[in-house]
Amino acid sequence: MATMTTGKEAPPAIDYAILPKEARNSEFLAYLIAGTLYTREQLTEKEAQQLVGEEHRRVFQEKMSEHGFPMLLDTEENIQAELNA
Numbered sequence: 001m002a003t004m005t006t007g008k009e010a011p012p013a014i015d016y017a018i019l020p021k022e023a024r025n026s027e028f029l030a031y032l033i034a035g036t037l038y039t040r041e042q043l044t045e046k047e048a049q050q051l052v053g054e055e056h057r058r059v060f061q062e063k064m065s066e067h068g069f070p071m072l073l074d075t076e077e078n079i080q081a082e083l084n085a
Contacts (some may be wrong), residue, residue, distance in 0.1 A: 027052070028067065035069030043069065044081040 034048040054060040
């Protein structure tokens with residue numbers, strides 16, 4: 001039986017053991033993903049907040065700062081998206 005291939009290599013395996021201990025939990029990874037997408041302007045602040053599951057905006061902003069993502073990307077587009085959400 002022939003094996004089908006897609007022509008794409010499998011992504012490299014991640015060795016989580018080399019990550020700092022605090023980087024091995026799901027909250028850290030959720031904030032990393034949300035913060036990265038937010039700073040690339042692929043998510044609004046509200047969408048990033050929903051992604052990590054935080055109900056309170058102020059708590060979300062503080063946690064984002066703790067994870068190294070300042071919440072100062074208030075472009076006109078983001079402000080309008082937040083006002084219309």
